[in-house]
Amino acid sequence: MTELPYLDGNMLDGPLGEVFAIDLSTATGRCAHCGTAGPVAGLRVYSQAPGLVARCPTCVEVMMRMVRAPDRAWLDLRGTTYLRFPMPLDRPPGG
Amino acid sequence: MGIVTPGFTGRPRSGAPELPPGQYLTPDFPVLSAGPTPRVPHESWEFVITTETGAEYRWSWAEMMALPQETPTVDIHCVTRWSKLGTSWQGVSLDTLLDGVDTAAAYALAHSYGGYSTNLPLDDLRAGRAWLVHTYDGADLPAEHGGPARLLVPHLYFWKSAKWVRGIRLGLEDTPGFWETAGYHDYGDPWREQRYQGD
Numbered sequence: 001m002t003e004l005p006y007l008d009g010n011m012l013d014g015p016l017g018e019v020f021a022i023d024l025s026t027a028t029g030r031c032a033h034c035g036t037a038g039p040v041a042g043l044r045v046y047s048q049a050p051g052l053v054a055r056c057p058t059c060v061e062v063m064m065r066m067v068r069a070p071d072r073a074w075l076d077l078r079g080t081t082y083l084r085f086p087m088p089l090d091r092p093p094g095g
Numbered sequence: 096m097g098i099v100t101p102g103f104t105g106r107p108r109s110g111a112p113e114l115p116p117g118q119y120l121t122p123d124f125p126v127l128s129a130g131p132t133p134r135v136p137h138e139s140w141e142f143v144i145t146t147e148t149g150a151e152y153r154w155s156w157a158e159m160m161a162l163p164q165e166t167p168t169v170d171i172h173c174v175t176r177w178s179k180l181g182t183s184w185q186g187v188s189l190d191t192l193l194d195g196v197d198t199a200a201a202y203a204l205a206h207s208y209g210g211y212s213t214n215l216p217l218d219d220l221r222a223g224r225a226w227l228v229h230t231y232d233g234a235d236l237p238a239e240h241g242g243p244a245r246l247l248v249p250h251l252y253f254w255k256s257a258k259w260v261r262g263i264r265l266g267l268e269d270t271p272g273f274w275e276t277a278g279y280h281d282y283g284d285p286w287r288e289q290r291y292q293g294d
Contacts, residue, residue, distance in 0.1 A: 050254055
């Protein structure tokens with residue numbers, strides 16, 4: 001059995017670029033701790049800190065952390081099981 | 096990361112106090128927090144050192160207050176670039192708390208009421224360089240500054256001085272904490288400006 005091929009990270013530019021080009025505040029996020037799904041805009045963000053800390057409004061656990069250095073940034077989403085974004089309707093060709 | 100001997104930079108003998116690179120002096124004591132402020136009554140407070148074998152060493156508030164007390168006056172340096180000089184604290188040296196703890200660990204992970212954590216080499220908690228403090232400027236440490244008790248490790252950036260600390264887990268391997276897993280430097284020496292991973 002041959003190994004399945006994989007692509008390098010450059011292929012992510014398109015998919016991730018499409019996601020993060022969208023206004024994150026219109027997204028819905030699901031908390032990995034308590035399972036509550038709600039608008040990202042409804043998270044509690046603590047910004048008087050070394051980074052941004054977004055917490056679930058239901059259980060107050062951390063859903064996102066973002067650290068911004070002058071020339072790079074880290075986005076930690078381990079407290080979020082998914083982000084759901086409104087997308088333009090994707091019609092199949094000729095459909 | 097460059098290898099620099101930190102002993103080459105220190106407070107000058109006279110003149111204006113020297114600050115670590117990229118820092119500014121503030122007379123205030125800014126409050127930083129990554130979440131809601133825990134309110135921990137003395138009656139239910141405890142401090143626990145857990146070793147790599149799972150052995151636990153516990154102190155109640157009264158037991159901690161009965162230990163020998165020290166009154167360090169130290170400069171503190173926050174990674175958000177403010178520094179505050181000559182801050183006065185009272186608390187128990189980590190040397191006192193670690194005395195009698197049987198461990199071969201090289202690393203420590205401080206963890207707090209409210210879920211915060213931060214990692215340090217165990218050696219950085221020894222040799223008179225770290226305290227568990229409960230008093231600031233002659234008064235009970237306010238909750239917004241980490242009371243009833245916080246860690247004080249002034250030779251590292253202040254995020255290492257965990258507020259609302261409830262214990263320290265000792266380990267044979269390094270376990271990055273709250274900010275260290277999200278881009279901040281594993282060690283955090285302000286004199287070497289170790290703010291972010293890769294600095």
